[in-house]
Amino acid sequence: MQTTETADKRRLLSTISHVAIFFSWTFASIGVPLSILFISDDPVVKANAKESINFHLSVWIMGAVAAVLLAIPSFLTLGLLGWLAGGIGFLWVSTMTVLAVMNALANPDEPFRYPLILHIF
Template identity: 50%
Template sequence: MQGTYDSDKRKLLSSLCHGAIFFSTTLFSIGVPIVINLLSDDPVVKSNAKESINFHFNVWFWATVIGIPLGIISWITFGLGGILFFPVVALGFALHWGLTIWAILHCLSKPDEPFRYPFIFRVF
């Protein structure tokens, strides 16, 4: 039954779900895949939307787990901790952006196959 769905619409909506994380780090970015999940009847788009929601939760979780201690260390060391841990923060952004770009490219090249992020915990 997957052949009955519009491939271009599937590519657009699936890519929009994953790319929404680039909009901002606020709740607006997670709202896009939530709305698409609620409105779409395409199983691949729904799967990509759920995976994007899970990825949002993972990004927020790890940013909190890593960011709070780094912020405290930076405050205690008068900014020195921020300079010393810059590579950790840069690696986090590189992973976040790299995985998102990989997901978008996957959705555009293999629209009939939902993307799965590696090494994330899934709530949905």
């Protein structure tokens, strides 16, 4: 049976791993879950950190693919398609992150799995 301190630490580290995507849209944001992955000994925290890293990588890859696919049509339509795709992408990232944080806070013993992402790690 785990103590309250362990559960609180698990909640905090798992939440920080998932929220890191809002710290910055640069490569620095992946450093937070990566450092938690190497520092923590807790298997659930490690699983949440790995999932967060996979989510970051998936978002970057999907964003790059969308940018390439929308470059010419967006240029021809004065950027409307790009803004629409960016808005939908931002809503998806925000919604998935909020769901991950809610899961980390409500179920500290269970790692969150993002749907529709690449699982590299």
